[in-house]
Amino acid sequence: MRWLTAFSALAASSVPFAHAVSSQAYTWKNVKIGGGGGFVPSIVFNPSQQGLAYARTDIGGAYKLNSDDTWTPLLDFVDNARWNYWGVDALATDPVDPDRLYLATGMYTNSWDPNNGQVLISTDQGQTFTPSPLPFKVGGNMPGRGMGERLAVDPNSNNVLFFGARSGNGLWKSTDYGQSWAKVSSLPDVGTYVPDPTDTSGYNSDKIGVSFVTFDSTSGSSGNATPRIFVGVATNTSSNLFMSNDAGSTWSALPGTNSSWMAHKGVLSPAEKALYISTSDGAGPYDGTLGAVYKYNITSGTMENITPVSGSNLYFGFGGLAVDLQNPGTVMVAALNCWWPDGQVFRSTDGGNTWTSLWDWASYPTMNRYYTYDDSLAPWLGPDGTADSIVTQIGWMMEALAIDPFDSNHWLYGTGATIYGGHDLLKWDTVRNVTLESLADGIEETSAQALLSPPTGPTLLSGVLDEEGFAHTNLDQAPSAEFAPATGTGVTGLDYAGNDPQTVVRVGNGDSTDGPQAAISNDAGNTWALDYGSPSGVSGGKVAISASGDTVLWSSSANGVQVSQYTNAFSVVSSLPAGAAIASDKKIDSIFYAGSGNQFYLSTDGGKTFTKQATLGTSSSTSTVIANPGVTGDVWVSTDTGLFHSINNGTSFSAVSGVSQAWSISFGAPASTGGYPALFAIADISGVVGYFRSDDAGTNWVQINDAAHGFGSASANVIAGDPRIYGRAYVGTNGRGIFYGDTAGAASSSTASSTSTRSTSASSSAHSSTVSSSASHTTSTSASSSSHSSSASSTSSTPSSTGALQTAYGQCGGQGWTGPTACVAGYTCTSTNPYYSQCVPT
Numbered sequence: 132m133r134w135l136t137a138f139s140a141l142a143a144s145s146v147p148f149a150h151a152v153s154s155q156a157y158t159w160k161n162v163k164i165g166g167g168g169g170f171v172p173s174i175v176f177n178p179s180q181q182g183l184a185y186a187r188t189d190i191g192g193a194y195k196l197n198s199d200d201t202w203t204p205l206l207d208f209v210d211n212a213r214w215n216y217w218g219v220d221a222l223a224t225d226p227v228d229p230d231r232l233y234l235a236t237g238m239y240t241n242s243w244d245p246n247n248g249q250v251l252i253s254t255d256q257g258q259t260f261t262p263s264p265l266p267f268k269v270g271g272n273m274p275g276r277g278m279g280e281r282l283a284v285d286p287n288s289n290n291v292l293f294f295g296a297r298s299g300n301g302l303w304k305s306t307d308y309g310q311s312w313a314k315v316s317s318l319p320d321v322g323t324y325v326p327d328p329t330d331t332s333g334y335n336s337d338k339i340g341v342s343f344v345t346f347d348s349t350s351g352s353s354g355n356a357t358p359r360i361f362v363g364v365a366t367n368t369s370s371n372l373f374m375s376n377d378a379g380s381t382w383s384a385l386p387g388t389n390s391s392w393m394a395h396k397g398v399l400s401p402a403e404k405a406l407y408i409s410t411s412d413g414a415g416p417y418d419g420t421l422g423a424v425y426k427y428n429i430t431s432g433t434m435e436n437i438t439p440v441s442g443s444n445l446y447f448g449f450g451g452l453a454v455d456l457q458n459p460g461t462v463m464v465a466a467l468n469c470w471w472p473d474g475q476v477f478r479s480t481d482g483g484n485t486w487t488s489l490w491d492w493a494s495y496p497t498m499n500r501y502y503t504y505d506d507s508l509a510p511w512l513g514p515d516g517t518a519d520s521i522v523t524q525i526g527w528m529m530e531a532l533a534i535d536p537f538d539s540n541h542w543l544y545g546t547g548a549t550i551y552g553g554h555d556l557l558k559w560d561t562v563r564n565v566t567l568e569s570l571a572d573g574i575e576e577t578s579a580q581a582l583l584s585p586p587t588g589p590t591l592l593s594g595v596l597d598e599e600g601f602a603h604t605n606l607d608q609a610p611s612a613e614f615a616p617a618t619g620t621g622v623t624g625l626d627y628a629g630n631d632p633q634t635v636v637r638v639g640n641g642d643s644t645d646g647p648q649a650a651i652s653n654d655a656g657n658t659w660a661l662d663y664g665s666p667s668g669v670s671g672g673k674v675a676i677s678a679s680g681d682t683v684l685w686s687s688s689a690n691g692v693q694v695s696q697y698t699n700a701f702s703v704v705s706s707l708p709a710g711a712a713i714a715s716d717k718k719i720d721s722i723f724y725a726g727s728g729n730q731f732y733l734s735t736d737g738g739k740t741f742t743k744q745a746t747l748g749t750s751s752s753t754s755t756v757i758a759n760p761g762v763t764g765d766v767w768v769s770t771d772t773g774l775f776h777s778i779n780n781g782t783s784f785s786a787v788s789g790v791s792q793a794w795s796i797s798f799g800a801p802a803s804t805g806g807y808p809a810l811f812a813i814a815d816i817s818g819v820v821g822y823f824r825s826d827d828a829g830t831n832w833v834q835i836n837d838a839a840h841g842f843g844s845a846s847a848n849v850i851a852g853d854p855r856i857y858g859r860a861y862v863g864t865n866g867r868g869i870f871y872g873d874t875a876g877a878a879s880s881s882t883a884s885s886t887s888t889r890s891t892s893a894s895s896s897a898h899s900s901t902v903s904s905s906a907s908h909t910t911s912t913s914a915s916s917s918s919h920s921s922s923a924s925s926t927s928s929t930p931s932s933t934g935a936l937q938t939a940y941g942q943c944g945g946q947g948w949t950g951p952t953a954c955v956a957g958y959t960c961t962s963t964n965p966y967y968s969q970c971v972p973t
């Protein structure tokens with residue numbers, strides 16, 4: 132069926148969308164990175180059904196645990212219109228009816244997410260969900276997202292749920308299994324703490340709100356609402372723990388804790404009739420320098436401080452907290468952020484009277500590590516994997532900690548990068564040596580920024596935030612190492628030289644302490660050398676390398692467009708706007724292409740100067756420029772008003788009919804040898820926002836994603852065709868890792884699934900907002916990740932200008948840090964990882 136025809140660019144936006152979209156079945160699988168690759172804020176076991184457990188992530192949805200230790204994603208249906216479902220701020224599994232699962236979802240409570248949140252209700256353990264809209268926003272990727280859980284099911288009357296909202300919206304209650312919600316106005320405090328009142332973006336200046344809700348199951352009887360409920364709130368100036376003895380009608384403050392420290396977790400030990408509480412002076416997930424662990428004796432009404440360490444050994448707050456339901460009195464707690472020398476976990480078998488730790492000092496600097504490290508499921512993770520500035524094994528940002536309620540040997544905890552745990556936990560108490568395994572198999576939560584399937588060498592090269600990137604030779608096997616040497620905190624751009632495809636360039640995020648953030652490979656991405664022409668501090672964005680591989684053109688929003696030949700120093704290209712979309716010709720070494728706003732540009736002098744060519748209709752932002760690898764002058768440009776094609780170096784363009792907006796585009800292998808390369812596009816075609824392929828240069832299109840593979844926010848994602856395998860496409864998502872898809876049937880002309888509806892104006896504005904979060908570590912941090920976004924925000928890691936000196940072992944830098952960056956005498960500020968620098972002895 133022919134339903135798209137080339138016509139004048141200027142008419143593109145006025146054409147009605149009358150055609151059905153044809154589709155083709157594809158088989159989609161994750162490109163296995165294996166190990167998560169991002170923050171896992173919470174892991175929750177169901178106390179009633181053996182083996183039932185879930186994990187939630189901040190930008191990539193939720194997962195269910197399988198009996199073989201693998202995880203199954205639950206929210207892969209989430210498409211562009213529902214992108215904020217992937218921010219899961221709280222999770223509750225029903226102790227009465229284990230088939231019921233609730234997820235409180237929404238991405239940001241500031242303007243980056245214009246949509247309110249919703250509780251996703253499942254009655255089949257997450258196979259299907261029904262959304263219950265909330266009248267306020269939910270912040271799955273906001274500060275304090277590791278506190279919780281904020282959502283809880285009454286263990287005696289499971290129609291009753293409580294949800295602790297953010298932003299000062301307080302406590303909410305449902306009595307109909309989450310279908311409708313009403314505010315509980317009786318709670319005396321809604322959580323007034325904000326991490327940074329001066330943050331004008333609203334990200335760090337919004338109230339964290341209610342931090343957890345925990346029912347005391349022992350206080351009630353089956354069939355009646357549980358009378359005793361504990362609630363924590365993020366407030367650091369007055370009482371922040373409350374108890375109700377009348378099912379939430381009235382509340383009283385629980386005295387006995389330091390109210391400067393906020394409760395992250397409140398975990399009930401029913402057999403002991405005790406509530407364990409972990410606290411920190413920060414909301415997390417990156418901060419916290421002090422805190423305590425408490426035990427509230429429900430019978431006696433007394434609060435006991437059971438903090439495992441004190442004095443100079445206490446330089447962190449506490450997050451993850453777990454009890455062993457099989458062994459009352461066995462409790463574990465994680466240092467939320469013990470950045471140096473490694474994370475820390477404590478265990479007590481006597482209700483917190485005495486503790487042992489996962490490591491301690493033998494004699495400085497030698498550590499006793501009471502574990503055997505096993506990252507065989509994700510060999511790139513550990514310090515044995517690659518040269519990485521992060522040398523910790525145990526982890527950081529440890530808010531999720533759980534002991535299997537049916538198996539005292541089985542434990543899991545979440546870090547900023549993965550899930551660790553094991554199956555021999557009781558050995559902690561005997562030989563004091565457990566096997567610490569990476570157990571995030573199936574969790575793929577990287578934020579992919581760049582994908583390249585080169586004509587030769589590895590099947591796929593990927594650039595992801597937080598983990599640099601990978602050369603994937605076997606898509607179903609976790610890579611053994613990240614790109615090395617590292618350039619910073621995530622690769623954002625990749626390109627190959629058309630006439631010399633062994634030559635590949637990458638650029639990535641980093642700061643001025645990370646050194647060069649461009650690197651060049653001469654073996655198609657297997658090994659790399661830093662490009663020392665790359666100026667310190669120039670970071671992120673997209674990159675193009677000339678056909679012969681001698682010239683690198685680099686476009687970033689913060690540092691403009693720069694060019695370098697023969698790895699000499701980069702110089703500014705003044706004829707191009709900052710953040711312009713760029714591409715190299717794959718045949719002629721001196722030709723580069725660029726687009727910005729509605730203007731297309733051509734360089735014929737190796738990227739030194741660009742001249743304006745034709746305009747791209749009424750577009751206001753250009754997303755991607757690609758050049759036909761076989762034909763000089765044949766270029767495609769995606770913009771916020773459509774998809775444009777030129778066969779004369781941009782002297783003139785035609786707009787592709789029916790395409791009203793397009794983001795990432797790429798060439799793949801042609802349908803028949805010598806034919807026009809397949810064209811892949813993330814686009815709005817005929818009113819359907821989806822993932823499309825054209826085998827005839829844009830005349831006919833088939834949709835290649837389906838209702839089960841929505842891939843989240845379209846604008847935040849990248850697509851790449853495979854030049855060696857016809858039909859193969861790679862989709863890099865913002866939080867659900869990378870997928871590869873192969874044709875699984877002939878193209879049909881059936882109407883596309885109704886789940887992939889046209890983007891509403893609300894989700895359109897979300898396109899530009901998802902890419903602007905720079906305060907979030909696993910996420911859409913790159914302002915340049917989606918070059919069409921013209922309103923990307925600046926990074927939040929502005930150093931303090933106060934001139935104050937940090938004290939011994941205090942934090943002195945890292946993403947989001949605004950405090951002192953210099954140390955008192957005798958101490959040097961040393962970068963532990965991108966999120967934390969610490970004053971250590973000189």
Ligand SMILES: *[C@@H]1O[C@H](CO)[C@@H](O)[C@H](O)[C@H]1NC(C)=O
Binds near residue numbers: 325327328367391412
């Ligand atoms: C409470 O939090 C604010 C940040 O909102 C911080 O400036 C203040 O120092 C904290 N107070 C205490 C007592 O820790």
Ligand SMILES: *[C@@H]1O[C@H](CO)[C@@H](O)[C@H](O)[C@H]1NC(C)=O
Binds near residue numbers: 389390421
């Ligand atoms: C309570 O917390 C504040 C703020 O971190 C700290 O200065 C104070 O020493 C703490 N009090 C106790 C008794 O630990």
Ligand SMILES: *[C@@H]1O[C@H](CO)[C@@H](O)[C@H](O)[C@H]1NC(C)=O
Binds near residue numbers: 403405429430431482
């Ligand atoms: C709680 O206090 C009661 C009364 O003092 C005592 O009998 C009980 O052992 C305590 N429970 C725990 C877990 O410490």
Ligand SMILES: *[C@@H]1O[C@H](CO)[C@@H](O)[C@H](O)[C@H]1NC(C)=O
Binds near residue numbers: 499503564
């Ligand atoms: C724990 O076992 C591993 C593997 O045998 C060993 O390398 C490590 O030293 C042990 N830890 C301690 C503190 O003995």
Ligand SMILES: *[C@@H]1O[C@H](CO)[C@@H](O)[C@H](O)[C@H]1NC(C)=O
Binds near residue numbers: 722735764779780
């Ligand atoms: C594109 O520009 C290059 C350099 O000026 C030229 O060699 C080539 O013929 C042009 N191609 C087309 C199709 O105009």
